[in-house]
Amino acid sequence: MTIALRHARVRYGPLEALHGITLAAPSPGLTVLLGRNGSGRTTALRALAGTVPLSGGSVVWDGADVTHAPAFERARRGLCLIPERQAVFGSLTVRENLELAAPSHDTALAAYPQLEPLLARRAGTLSGGEQRMLALSRALSARARVVLVDEPAQGMSPAIATRTYELLAALDACVVVAEQRMPPALRGRPALVYELSRGAVVFGGEAGELLTGEAGGRTPRACPVDGRGSRG
Numbered sequence: 001m002t003i004a005l006r007h008a009r010v011r012y013g014p015l016e017a018l019h020g021i022t023l024a025a026p027s028p029g030l031t032v033l034l035g036r037n038g039s040g041r042t043t044a045l046r047a048l049a050g051t052v053p054l055s056g057g058s059v060v061w062d063g064a065d066v067t068h069a070p071a072f073e074r075a076r077r078g079l080c081l082i083p084e085r086q087a088v089f090g091s092l093t094v095r096e097n098l099e100l101a102a103p104s105h106d107t108a109l110a111a112y113p114q115l116e117p118l119l120a121r122r123a124g125t126l127s128g129g130e131q132r133m134l135a136l137s138r139a140l141s142a143r144a145r146v147v148l149v150d151e152p153a154q155g156m157s158p159a160i161a162t163r164t165y166e167l168l169a170a171l172d173a174c175v176v177v178a179e180q181r182m183p184p185a186l187r188g189r190p191a192l193v194y195e196l197s198r199g200a201v202v203f204g205g206e207a208g209e210l211l212t213g214e215a216g217g218r219t220p221r222a223c224p225v226d227g228r229g230s231r232g
Contacts, residue, residue: 001027001062003048003079003146003174009056010043017043019199020057025192027145027174032186032207034179035196041178042084044196045148048176049081050074061146078145080138084154087135090124094134097123101138108137111167114160128155136164146174153183161185182207 004024010017018040025031025048033041046052048059050071058067066074071081088097094115098105109116112133118126123134132155139147152168153161165185168175182193186207193210195203203210 007057039196040199080144084150095119102141
């Protein structure tokens with residue numbers, strides 16, 4: 001199973017944020033979208049999730065064109081988007097947030113035991129890192145088929161960030177994360193990487209290829225990527 005953007009274009013008014021990009025994320029597996037602010041990585045996540053419409057191209061999930069499927073329908077099919085901001089229901093308690101994903105808290109608390117003493121707290125009063133843990137634990141409890149996360153470890157301590165990437169990498173799902181740079185916790189792990197710049201894909205390949213190019217002081221070579229996810 002894969003979820004893919006094929007020649008996807010997204011416009012915000014007169015500005016085009018994605019310039020016909022093609023990328024594919026396999027399942028199970030980890031895919032990393034890299035890029036600075038304004039590169040289009042967050043827009044690519046939103047396009048996959050259906051929270052922004054395409055002005056051109058398509059979204060294909062498991063061989064079916066879902067370009068015009070609304071975000072709630074994709075969520076119903078098993079897609080979970082964790083945005084960078086407002087990823088939890090601030091007026092609800094931690095316990096109530098978890099219950100929206102699954103009746104049992106066992107999976108969430110096993111992933112992040114730090115949440116247990118916070119169950120009665122309103123989610124809006126948590127620190128940024130605690131809110132990220134809560135948002136991610138909801139995705140883990142829901143057993144989503146596709147998990148899209150914008151900067152998963154934002155606000156977390158290094159130890160909890162490492163734990164977070166371990167949890168994401170171990171999921172039996174299609175996991176796509178958006179980051180400004182390759183997280184240290186993912187170096188050495190098998191992952192597919194796309195680097196975006198100004199709304200275009202400038203590199204597509206295995207993480208090892210990207211890191212080898214960086215270590216040698218070379219700009220990684222862009223790899224052609226077709227709509228089925230093959231790279232040549």
